[in-house]
Every structure is written in C-alpha cells, then in structure tokens.
Amino acid sequence: MTKQHFDKSRFISAEQAAEQLGVSRATLYAYVSRGLLRAHPVEGDSRRHCYARDDVAELAGKRRRGRKPVDIAKSTLDWGMPVLESGITLICDGQLYYRGKRAVELSERASLEEVASLLWDLPDFGRFDISGPVLPDGWSQLKNHYAKVPVIEALLPLFAIVSEDGETGIWQQDETRLAAGAARLLAALFACVTGQDADHHPLHMQLARAWGLDAVGADLVRRALVLCADHELNASSFTARCVASTEASLRMAIIGGLAALSGGLHGGMTERIETAWQAVDSRDMTQYMRRQLAAGAEFPGFGHPLYPAGDVRAKALLTLIRPEFHVADDIAETMTLLTGKAPGIDFALVAMRRYLGLPEGAAFCVFALGRAVGWIAHALEQRRQGQLIRPRAVYVGRDPG
Structure with a gap:
C-alpha cells in the first residue's frame, strides 16, 4: 500500500x-x-x-x-457494516490483531493461556492455573459411548455434562472468582478432548501428551490454538454474544458457540476438507481438480472474503508443515492455480492433523479449543455492554389479511 x-x-x-x-x-x-x-x-x-x-x-x-430499518437489516448481517462494536479483534489490511497485537506474531511465542489473559481482560486471570474438573464417575463409559459418534457431534454433549456454571453466572461481580470460573470452563473443554483430568501443564502440552507428540508437534499445536483464538464476529462468536446478552452464563455461551461451530460453513468445514482430501489423486491432481471444478465441486477450505491476499493464519501454519508434507502443498498450489484462491485456516488445520498423525476429528478439536477463548472474551464483553442483542427481521411473507 x-x-x-x-x-x-x-x-x-x-x-x-x-x-x-x-x-x-x-x-x-x-x-x-x-x-x-x-x-x-x-x-x-x-x-x-x-x-x-x-x-x-x-x-x-x-x-x-x-x-x-429494511436497509439496516440487509446491510448488517451479510458481510456488511458491523452490527455491534468490539475491542477484541481487528482484521485490517490482511492482518489479524488481538487487542492491537498481531496474532501471527503472538503465535510465535505465546501460549493459549497468555492469549486468554489478553483477550478476556480479567486482571486476576493470570494468577490461575488452568486445571479442569475432576472427571465424573462413569466417564470411561461415557467416552466409550461418544467414541462411536463423530467428534464434531460429541464435543458439545460431553462439555455440557462435564462443565458447571459455577462462578460464571451473570450475578458474579467478583472478577477474581469470574476469572477462575472461566479458566475452569476452558480446562473442562480440554478434558473432553484428551479424555484425561486436566493438570497444571500448559494446555498445548496436555494435548501433546494425549496425542503422543514430540516437542516440535506440541509447538505446532500451540501455534494453531493461538491462531484460532478469535476472528471477530464469526458465526460462533456472534452466537456466543447473543447467548451472553440474555444474561446466560459463560458456560451456556460456550455451548452456543460449539453448536454454531459444528456447521459445514464454519468449523465443520474441516470435515468437508477431510472428505475431499481422501478423494484426491496426487498423481494427476490438476486434472482431477479441474474435472471437479467443472462439475461444480470445488475443493473446500479456500478463499476468505476478509483476506483477499490469503489467510495469514493458514500461511503461518502451512509454512511450518510444507517442507516435509508435499500433499498439502500440491493441493494448495493446484487450487490457487485453477481458482486464484488461497487456503484458509480450516485447510491448514486439516493439513496439520494429517502431518502430525493426529486422531480423526482433531482439526475440529483444535479449532474449538482455541476459539473457546474467543467465545469467553466476546461473552464477557457483551455482558459488560449490558445490552440484549435483538435484530429486527425484514418480513417478506404474506400480507396480513
């Protein structure tokens, strides 16, 4: 510029x-x-x-x-002017900022806990270790039951069972207790993914231990968690804000966020990418993708309206994956060649999962675990604003008779 x-x-x-x-x-x-x-x-x-x-x-x-009113409604809910003000995240000139700090630069050194401390704006949060709840009796049987269900469907009910509203209700004005409660909710979500009681190690290390990763793999997961922490008013964060605006607890805001994240146009995009990846024939990738495009079946996970020059989050992750994982590079280069679209964060998360040999569904889990920090941040900010989110509809139905 x-x-x-x-x-x-x-x-x-x-x-x-x-x-x-x-x-x-x-x-x-x-x-x-x-x-x-x-x-x-x-x-x-x-x-x-x-x-x-x-x-x-x-x-x-x-x-x-x-x-x-009709013009306002049309312009605010479809990539138009913002429907509310927020001081959490800015996307500007192709860069992503968390409270004025570049997210990519934070991902080079910060833990998810440190980013949570930044985004939540709770002065006492940094004093707490994020240790989760003691898992309930019958946890093994519960996990075995939900092991038969795709993780994209299992994570929400598991979290609802394990977590408690605790100190995160609207009545809680003590920021020390609120910070501790928010930390416990985040740890509960991690426990649902790892299947283990949370401990006092950094959250990315808890995942690394559960998934059998070395130090290099643990650091890559740490970066991904930080890059997923927030993304302005995406569908799940807006949902979390709507829930919080009704004076529901932070736990309920996370449950709302998880429900929205599961959709195929949001975090569920990772599952669509996994399916498309399995069908790719790397020996003749360009021809295969050209035929797919001609049939109207574009490889998912490419192009983002807020990043015309490419998603900086995806670039930060793929740069660390590409030297040893040529398939991701081949898919990305082919799609960019044919469509001009660059890979997004969803594609990068799937590439990371395959590169590290993580369990199926791990890409969605990393997305959800990182974004939970943002959901809590948005819920807290909306709570402080003290206003119910209640947009008006543009009625297009039959005239009253």
Missing part, C-alpha cells in the same frame, strides 16, 4: 473520519477490514493511517441513505 503525505486537502485523520461518519474508532477500523473504506499509511509514521476525504464522504452518504 502506497504511503501518503498527510495532505489536509485530500486526506483526513482517523479521528476526523470517525467523527464524520458518526462512529467510534473501532467501528472505523471494522469498515476498513470489511473493504468499505481504504486506510492509507502516513509516510514517516507507520502507526498512523489517513483516509481520503472523498471516500469518507461517499461512505457517510451511503450510511445516511441506509437508515431505513
């Missing part, structure tokens, strides 16, 4: 742009992340951006013209 001299006749500052649009700075950045407005870096100051006066004026006009 070309850097601009701050010409006051053509450009205005972020503060001025937000004021002209009648929105907060966070909403202004959300407009940029969704491609509704372009931000120009200011020459000589990489931390500042300016905005073309004409672009801001045009967007302001669109907002004024779109104040009718």
